[in-house]
Amino acid sequence: MQIVLASSNQNKVREIKEIFAPYNIQILGITDLDVDIPEIEENGNTYFENALIKANEVAKYTSLPVISDDSGLEVEAFDNGPGIYSARYASNLGGYIPAMKEIIKTCNDKNNYRARFICCIVLVNYLDKPLRFDGLVSGRIIPEIKVGNGFGYDPFFISDELEKTFAEYDPEIKNKYSHRAKALEKLLAYLKESNQ
Ligand code: ITT
Numbered sequence: 001m002q003i004v005l006a007s008s009n010q011n012k013v014r015e016i017k018e019i020f021a022p023y024n025i026q027i028l029g030i031t032d033l034d035v036d037i038p039e040i041e042e043n044g045n046t047y048f049e050n051a052l053i054k055a056n057e058v059a060k061y062t063s064l065p066v067i068s069d070d071s072g073l074e075v076e077a078f079d080n081g082p083g084i085y086s087a088r089y090a091s092n093l094g095g096y097i098p099a100m101k102e103i104i105k106t107c108n109d110k111n112n113y114r115a116r117f118i119c120c121i122v123l124v125n126y127l128d129k130p131l132r133f134d135g136l137v138s139g140r141i142i143p144e145i146k147v148g149n150g151f152g153y154d155p156f157f158i159s160d161e162l163e164k165t166f167a168e169y170d171p172e173i174k175n176k177y178s179h180r181a182k183a184l185e186k187l188l189a190y191l192k193e194s195n196q
Helices: 010-020 047-059 083-093 096-110 171-177 179-194
Strands: 002-005 026-028 066-075 114-124 131-141 157-159
Touching (some): 010 066, 010 179, 047 066, 047 114, 066 083
Parallel strands (some): 002 026
Antiparallel strands (some): 131 157
16 A cells, blocks of 8 residues: 655654554655645644645645644643644744753743643545544653754653653654654554455
C-alpha cells in the first residue's frame, strides 16, 4: 500500500517514515508526486481543521490515500499555547531557542511546568469521509534546553513516561512514545483491521 504524506516539514516526514518502516506501507512525500503544489495556508482553528486543509489540498493532485499531521505543544502556564500556532510562534521569535526561552520564563513566573504535545492525523482518499486519529503525550517543560535529536520543541520537554527530553534519546524512543507515534499507532491498527 502507498500513502502520500501531505507535509513540508522534513522532520515530521522522517519520523513518520521511520514509524511506518516495519509495515508493508510505503510513505510518499509531496515531492514524489512530481506536481507543483502551491503553499497551503493553515487557517483552521483546530488541529483537525488544519490537518484536513492540508490533506484535502494534496488529495487534489493524487488518487492515492493521503495523510496529514497537524501538531503542537500546549503549555499550561502559557494558556495552553502555542498550540496550533507552535510553528508560527517560533518563526515569529526567530527560532526554537528564543521560543523555548520565552516559554521557560513564563513557566518560571507561574511556577507551572505542565505541558503536552498533541498530534492529529487525518486520512483522506480512503473512505468517502475523512478519518481522524489523535495522539497526546503529557509531560513537563524543563528550564534547560538540551539540543540533540528530534526537532522543534523537543529539547525542553520530558514525557511523563520517560526520564529525559525527546531530544536526548535515539529516534526509536521518541518514535515509540511521542504524540505522533500514538496517533499513527491508531491509524496503523485501523488500516490493519480494514484490510482484513
Ligand atoms: P506541515 O504543516 O507542512 O506538516 P509544520 O511544521 O507547519 O509542517 P504544523 O503546522 O503541524 O506543521 O506545526 C507543528 C509544529 O509543532 C512544529 O513545527 C513544531 O514547532 C511543533 N511540534 C510538533 N510536533 C513536534 C515534535 O514531535 N517535537 C517538537 N516539536 C513539535
